[in-house]
Amino acid sequence: MVDLTVEIAPGLILKNPVLTASGTFGYGREYAPYFDIAKLGGIITKGLSLEPKTGNPGIRITETACGMLNAIGLENIGIEQFLSMELPLLRKLGAVVIVNIFGQEQADYAALAARLDGVEGISALEINISCPNVKAGGIQFGTDPAAAAKLVAAVRQATSLPLITKLSPNVSDIVAIAQAVVEAGSDALSLINTLMGMAIDLDRKKPILGNTTGGLSGPAIKPVALRMVYQVASAVSVPVIGIGGIVNQRDALEFLLAGATAVEIGTASFINPQSAALIVAGIENYLDRQGCKRVVDFIGSLEKNPA
Amino acid sequence: MVDLTVEIAPGLILKNPVLTASGTFGYGREYAPYFDIAKLGGIITKGLSLEPKTGNPGIRITETACGMLNAIGLENIGIEQFLSMELPLLRKLGAVVIVNIFGQEQADYAALAARLDGVEGISALEINISCPNVKAGGIQFGTDPAAAAKLVAAVRQATSLPLITKLSPNVSDIVAIAQAVVEAGSDALSLINTLMGMAIDLDRKKPILGNTTGGLSGPAIKPVALRMVYQVASAVSVPVIGIGGIVNQRDALEFLLAGATAVEIGTASFINPQSAALIVAGIENYLDRQGCKRVVDFIGSLEKNPA
Amino acid sequence: MAGIRCWTLFLFNAEIIDKQKLSQGIFRLRLKSGKDFCRAAKPGRFVMLGIDNSLFDPLLRRPFGLCRWHEEWFEVVIKNVGRGSAQLCQLEKGGSVAVHGPLGNGYPQQKTEEGEVSPLFLVAGGMGIASIASYIFSALDSNQSLTETFLFYGAASYAELILLNELTAAVALGLRIKTITDDGSCGRHGLVTQILAAELLNNSQARIFACGPEAMLKSVQKILQTGGNEGYLSLENRMACGFGVCLGCVQTVFAETGAGGVETAKVCTQGPVFPARKVIF
Amino acid sequence: MAGIRCWTLFLFNAEIIDKQKLSQGIFRLRLKSGKDFCRAAKPGRFVMLGIDNSLFDPLLRRPFGLCRWHEEWFEVVIKNVGRGSAQLCQLEKGGSVAVHGPLGNGYPQQKTEEGEVSPLFLVAGGMGIASIASYIFSALDSNQSLTETFLFYGAASYAELILLNELTAAVALGLRIKTITDDGSCGRHGLVTQILAAELLNNSQARIFACGPEAMLKSVQKILQTGGNEGYLSLENRMACGFGVCLGCVQTVFAETGAGGVETAKVCTQGPVFPARKVIF
Numbered sequence A, B: 001m002v003d004l005t006v007e008i009a010p011g012l013i014l015k016n017p018v019l020t021a022s023g024t025f026g027y028g029r030e031y032a033p034y035f036d037i038a039k040l041g042g043i044i045t046k047g048l049s050l051e052p053k054t055g056n057p058g059i060r061i062t063e064t065a066c067g068m069l070n071a072i073g074l075e076n077i078g079i080e081q082f083l084s085m086e087l088p089l090l091r092k093l094g095a096v097v098i099v100n101i102f103g104q105e106q107a108d109y110a111a112l113a114a115r116l117d118g119v120e121g122i123s124a125l126e127i128n129i130s131c132p133n134v135k136a137g138g139i140q141f142g143t144d145p146a147a148a149a150k151l152v153a154a155v156r157q158a159t160s161l162p163l164i165t166k167l168s169p170n171v172s173d174i175v176a177i178a179q180a181v182v183e184a185g186s187d188a189l190s191l192i193n194t195l196m197g198m199a200i201d202l203d204r205k206k207p208i209l210g211n212t213t214g215g216l217s218g219p220a221i222k223p224v225a226l227r228m229v230y231q232v233a234s235a236v237s238v239p240v241i242g243i244g245g246i247v248n249q250r251d252a253l254e255f256l257l258a259g260a261t262a263v264e265i266g267t268a269s270f271i272n273p274q275s276a277a278l279i280v281a282g283i284e285n286y287l288d289r290q291g292c293k294r295v296v297d298f299i300g301s302l303e304k305n306p307a
Numbered sequence C, D: 001m002a003g004i005r006c007w008t009l010f011l012f013n014a015e016i017i018d019k020q021k022l023s024q025g026i027f028r029l030r031l032k033s034g035k036d037f038c039r040a041a042k043p044g045r046f047v048m049l050g051i052d053n054s055l056f057d058p059l060l061r062r063p064f065g066l067c068r069w070h071e072e073w074f075e076v077v078i079k080n081v082g083r084g085s086a087q088l089c090q091l092e093k094g095g096s097v098a099v100h101g102p103l104g105n106g107y108p109q110q111k112t113e114e115g116e117v118s119p120l121f122l123v124a125g126g127m128g129i130a131s132i133a134s135y136i137f138s139a140l141d142s143n144q145s146l147t148e149t150f151l152f153y154g155a156a157s158y159a160e161l162i163l164l165n166e167l168t169a170a171v172a173l174g175l176r177i178k179t180i181t182d183d184g185s186c187g188r189h190g191l192v193t194q195i196l197a198a199e200l201l202n203n204s205q206a207r208i209f210a211c212g213p214e215a216m217l218k219s220v221q222k223i224l225q226t227g228g229n230e231g232y233l234s235l236e237n238r239m240a241c242g243f244g245v246c247l248g249c250v251q252t253v254f255a256e257t258g259a260g261g262v263e264t265a266k267v268c269t270q271g272p273v274f275p276a277r278k279v280i281f
Ligand SMILES: Cc1cc2nc3c(=O)[nH]c(=O)nc-3n(C[C@H](O)[C@H](O)[C@H](O)COP(=O)(O)OP(=O)(O)OC[C@H]3O[C@@H](n4cnc5c(N)ncnc54)[C@H](O)[C@@H]3O)c2cc1C
Pocket: A063, C046, C058, C062, C063, C064, C065, C066, C076, C077, C078, C079, C080, C081, C082, C083, C084, C085, C086, C127, C130, C131, C235, C236, C237, C238, C239, C272
């Protein structure tokens, strides 16, 4: 028996290092027919805002080479409906719940954090900073270390819940952003969110997505994600959660080797709803065969190349 | 008959919009057995430096989902050997030659540009700014608008050849870099260079590449490339050359729709050495069937989504 | 967990026990499944199908209507229109397909309890027949009457009027069939919506089930608005997951709460069949 | 340009005219080709093979040694070790493979002109036999003598000593064969380099051609250094292009110019066969 427990924030110990990525696991309920979602390290909800949001018009998804673009537009039911209609079921199912939050300006994030502070059945917040900051003219919070740090500090003020900041990969220097938000009080980091991409319908001479651009996810982005996780995990001392193109246990284990304390499964759950559960079993099996007793001994154990 | 000619810099008219991407076409000679390289819009050489460079040790390439990582380390024969041993053959074969240059510091780039100024048989320079600036502590020229602009200005001073600046995609705001280098005198832009990525050998617990990280290319990156080309072409008034994951004429035409005046074929040439030639034929055929008489009418003709 | 079964949802690899070419680029696959799967099948429901290998191109599964089923198999009809469908069409008998389903709501029951059954107009355009046929085959296989049931079936040409022979067997149960082709190679010359419009003039009671290209469904919707008939449209929005988690497939609809409010509905779980009056194209 | 032929390079889709399982996960494919292709084939040369579809996973072609050829076909032996080889091994007779080649230099000619032929030791470890066998089959198919030619062939077990039966036919031409297996299931128990080391003691004149895992080649190199024998190693570095343009496959070697200088050589065009003394592992 391998000890799969990991601590992803001070005091927040998960039974295993497998979480689900925001926006790919609904509010959890949809997966209950496929496996016992309490068996996961935890589930991360669809991104929630203060008010419900209808998302983008037109075509929202399109497949690309080994990946997909989405332009859902952060459609969600809003925090209140989540708390009243979804959270009770998740608690009954026994899932460890991490709520992913986003807003249009800093005050939205702080208000969400304050609202969720002390709510039973919520284990942590994941802050999605890959959102345009309406107040600052639409520049993403996530691409500027100072703006990101300010945002995280405001959220930190508003709640005593463990904070995971989810980083955007569309930046020149992800380590600088990572360090800034850790400095500002983030207990952990998760990365990567989607890469910004675009697809064109040649014959119609139009962008395929209603929103023109969208977020690229899936196996195509795994090399970029792995590189960023490796760089960030080498540079900060808080836990890092790896995300990006993970479809099986081997992918997940590679992220752990690179220094991730846990992983999130995204697009893979669309292809096979059981992916996350299969990955938990696969990690256990692999480590067992390797004679590794505790997953924490495996984490970050990548050998470095000679300099 | 479709008129395929395009002007990619003032006075530099190509017979068609298909070029080959640096580092994927050798010095051109290797492709001569497969097709008449004079039939292409032009060929772009492997990146050349002042002195020969041996490149990185260890494993240099690995396949990823719909892509590949390379860490060649800019191995090349150096500018002098290129001029004496390779250029004469290229001229004999009738190819339009664009030389890709890089250096460790600004002075290297300027020296290369000066050396190539006025050399017969060279049509333009492509400046690879995705290189660590040794003098500035290893920060890439390509991730800082000011550094990139200074570099381009120095090259501009040193030569009267048309200048194409090749942009790195590993940045927060590619439009800012694009505008800065155009301001500094770049006649055209080409994008994207590879995305920085990493791959891990799980069973050996080691990075696969000798250099740990490498550049991601191939179909996997096409959505990111297309998005950046669209953004940059919408923001600048100089010609933009699209690069990234183009494997067939449909991919190439999508880049033209997005606003690219020409395209470069990279990884696809490894899979099928005839790719670039097939894409020229494919573009012609497609436009012909569409009743489009001049490729320039097609370029940038993407319909915008309603705002 | 290799193959699961929970409530009425199944996730398994199915063997292709038969493959048949119905027309140029259109194939019917018969896939092996359990009885429970067939019990959960329903006219208008669908499955997400994928290639059973460990490669990632194509990446996502693709949605296809359940066309017919019987105890230990079910059939889908697939038209090769792109990378995903091409891969599926290339598989041979003995090969394996990754199946997830049955998914979606399916067509509403015909209210037979009130004695009087209102006439039912089934409207199929092109590949929409795969879904519409499921209604007819289901009646045929359970020996249900199809009196007062009309099939209006349009396709580009005679060659693409697939399944017509087999559907004709339902004429014995009362089904009446009218075909129309774009090129006039079978039945009338024109679009299936022309038949519908004409027939509705004499049938203010008829209910309509329609499946086909979006342009056709739009036109059906307009015709229904004029006639005031009740109708259902089966939509084919692009899907990533098929079970309600990606929000990729949503359709703008009039909100249940009335008052002209607008909301989004997931085609995969709240559809693919929607009351025609709800859909906002 | 669908299939091209220039000088001695070919780019075409080849039909699989035969497929044979040689051992668990090891298959031999016989592919249709033109006579000109076979004329350009040579022991030790290789082809880049890809799947003939428009999907991008796997993306790149994979290198495989030319094992045998004859007028209108050639054979490769493929071990399923990963995604690319798995795809190729799954193809069936009648299927199609994208071929690029023949590529690389191949083994040097034996100098037969000077009358005296020095003994030749062929050393194969595991799948290295595919390349080494090409030398023997080539002699067999052109009825060349193989006197003073020795094959030292090692594999994990008897089951993996593939091609052994067919190679035994060359005994009639003078070939002598010694096998060794890791588990002792056929021939001696141990590594093929042990045979080589023992035999070289009595053969300071012997030339060596070796192909196998890197660890084996390193060991062969060391043995040759001690004995002072001339030898050639066939390398299997990872390749992206196979024709000299990506610089992905390079091997560090001693520079031709001597004086201990070091340079890189492309395994695909300057190799895959290198003089053992040049290679710096
Ligand atoms: C509920 C439902 C039931 C369906 N039933 C059937 C059926 O029984 N038989 C059948 O042949 N087809 C059916 N379709 C359509 C089928 O899913 C698409 O043809 C298929 O997904 C295209 O995949 P591709 O990879 O071959 O095409 P792609 O290469 O992805 O695209 C090719 C073309 O197909 C269109 N397309 C892509 N995805 C979809 C999609 N999800 N729905 C519609 N068009 C799409 C694109 O716009 C493009 O023009 C159904 C779709 C839905 C949503």
